[in-house]
Amino acid sequence: MSQATPILHMFAPQKHMSPFDVNMAADAGFKVIIPYSNVDLGEVTGLVQDAIFSRPPEYGIRTGVFIGGKDAMLALDMMKAAKEALVPPFELSVFADPAGSFTTAAGMVACVEKLLKQKHKRDFNGTTVAVFGATGVVGFASSVIAALEGARVRMVAHRGVERVVKAAAVAKERFGVELEPAPGETPEQKSEIIKSAEVVFAAAAAGVQVLSAQEIQSADKLLVTADVNAVPPAGVEGMELFMNGEPLPGCQQTLGVGPLAIGDIKYKTESGLFKRMISSTEPVHLDFRDAFALARSFVA
Numbered sequence: 426m427s428q429a430t431p432i433l434h435m436f437a438p439q440k441h442m443s444p445f446d447v448n449m450a451a452d453a454g455f456k457v458i459i460p461y462s463n464v465d466l467g468e469v470t471g472l473v474q475d476a477i478f479s480r481p482p483e484y485g486i487r488t489g490v491f492i493g494g495k496d497a498m499l500a501l502d503m504m505k506a507a508k509e510a511l512v513p514p515f516e517l518s519v520f521a522d523p524a525g526s527f528t529t530a531a532g533m534v535a536c537v538e539k540l541l542k543q544k545h546k547r548d549f550n551g552t553t554v555a556v557f558g559a560t561g562v563v564g565f566a567s568s569v570i571a572a573l574e575g576a577r578v579r580m581v582a583h584r585g586v587e588r589v590v591k592a593a594a595v596a597k598e599r600f601g602v603e604l605e606p607a608p609g610e611t612p613e614q615k616s617e618i619i620k621s622a623e624v625v626f627a628a629a630a631a632g633v634q635v636l637s638a639q640e641i642q643s644a645d646k647l648l649v650t651a652d653v654n655a656v657p658p659a660g661v662e663g664m665e666l667f668m669n670g671e672p673l674p675g676c677q678q679t680l681g682v683g684p685l686a687i688g689d690i691k692y693k694t695e696s697g698l699f700k701r702m703i704s705s706t707e708p709v710h711l712d713f714r715d716a717f718a719l720a721r722s723f724v725a
């Protein structure tokens with residue numbers, strides 16, 4: 426185990442680094458934490474090289490960069506720039522989790538997968554998933570994770586399908602997955618989406634109800650509905666904060682996963698990835714795929 430002090434440089438493209446992530450990093454064991462705000466993509470190389478050349482190469486495994494923000498693509502671009510800036514043997518570890526979205530999405534997908542396996546003897550392969558809030562960072566990351574597991578993912582647009590079409594094109598280019606844009610502005614459009622869905626991810630903005638109890642009860646094929654919104658009203662009417670596999674009110678078949686059940690796995694996953702940065706014997710580069718693998722181990 427390296428004796429070097431664990432140092433974390435936290436890059437935020439916006440005005441503030443998230444206090445949530447600062448606390449998580451401190452509680453996971455980083456001893457020195459430095460937040461940087463308003464960081465541009467073009468500044469990442471210089472900051473990373475400043476960090477690596479000031480410590481002996483063997484201290485690189487105790488030097489970390491965390492990438493926050495509100496934009497999944499920018500965070501992945503910053504992560505790529507950070508990796509390309511490394512000059513072996515001078516290296517460091519990188520972890521991206523913009524707005525906590527990668528670990529939250531990982532927690533949601535892992536919780537739902539567990540219920541699909543336990544209660545329905547199936548997994549995401551071939552399962553139809555409808556994602557509400559698909560243009561958001563959590564909705565986007567969960568769409569990609571589920572699609573990588575073989576799901577047919579429909580990204581629901583609540584105000585114009587163009588932005589969802591764009592997000593799907595980005596996902597295809599970067600991750601090779603096919604995501605299906607689905608207009609969901611009218612009750613009729615929503616009803617059509619819900620009727621074909623076997624899983625729903627409700628990942629819309631805090632305090633926004635995207636589905637009523639009546640809509641959920643009318644969905645004959647719906648097996649599991651997960652909701653990440655902890656701010657009342659629930660994203661899915663009738664969802665309870667700690668629900669984890671109980672049927673939603675008025676439903677025989679549809680099981681609910683609430684935001685604090687997901688939050689518990691999210692918390693463990695983010696903490697676990699910070700701890701991995703501190704304890705690894707090699708530099709690590711962690712994104713939503715690593716988050717999903719770890720979240721799966723927590724729900725298993």
Ligand SMILES: NC(=O)c1ccc[n+]([C@@H]2O[C@H](COP(=O)([O-])OP(=O)(O)OC[C@H]3O[C@@H](n4cnc5c(N)ncnc54)[C@H](OP(=O)(O)O)[C@@H]3O)[C@@H](O)[C@H]2O)c1
Binds near residue numbers: 687
């Ligand atoms: N449980 C947990 O551990 C945890 C952790 C982190 C975040 N969260 C929650 O996850 C959710 C998503 O967070 P985020 O960071 O991804 O948010 P975000 O980037 O702001 O995205 C919000 C999404 O909601 C959509 N939306 C806004 N108003 C809507 C409406 N009236 N009807 C339908 N969709 C609407 C937005 O669409 P437009 O782009 O068209 O506006 C966007 O797709 C939030 O509820 C947040 O509190 C939970």
